[in-house]
Amino acid sequence: MAHTADHPTPAKTPESEKITINLGFVDLGQIELLVQEGFYSNRSDFIRTAIRNQIERHADTLRQIVIRKSVDLGLRHITRDELMTAQAAGQMLDIRVLGLVVIAPDVTPDLARATISALSILGTLHAPAAVKAALADRIT
Template sequence: MATQTEKITLNVTPIDLAAIDLLVEQGFYQNRTDFFKHAIAGKLQEQQTTIDELVTREVKQPHSYYTIGIQVISRKWLADLQVKRDTATVVVYGLLTIDQDVPLSMLQETVTSIKVYGVTHADKSIKAAYGL
């Protein structure tokens, strides 16, 4: 499975862009995008211990469902929680998809809060209700 990517917009100074272009021209990177991918990966690797500590701190909260990667919220998952008479706090590090057939009312009865570090695919009304 190919890694899904998201497009971002980034402003850099002309001097920084000139330096990047020079490195690309000299063969250090394939193109500007390749430079930024390497820069981001390097910085994230440098901060990995801090990231791990922050994630671990959040995972310890009660009634929380944490995902690193891809989380899909479906009607069935919500119905299973309702049968258990449980509510959930959802935290996702990656991609959260809320199925199109999930009604906002059902989600609000079951999921008290949603926090996404990454990308959310959901109906606009759900995004608005949860501040996503």
């Protein structure tokens, strides 16, 4: 199926977020030794593995929190159609996400303010700059 103006090619969502951390010299040296000895392919491999191990260690607690707080896990796309439907129904959305929130580029700042009462993100928000600015006082 060819993509037309009615069916544009969806933007590719990034699969990860780059972060920067500071490590003490001894910790960094120990990581380098493990990489050198072949336990990990590089520093990033070690750090990702350590993070996954900690997340797994706290998996039950995380599941309980997600259920208690009614949080969406993973990727949450917020579309113009979804917001227009909420607006037509007179609803305000309280959106809670652990992961990535993507607000569609065709969502206007006015529509976002009219339909999103709160946006709580433990992760990353990708949205037009004007929409981010319009929701600034509602984002936690």
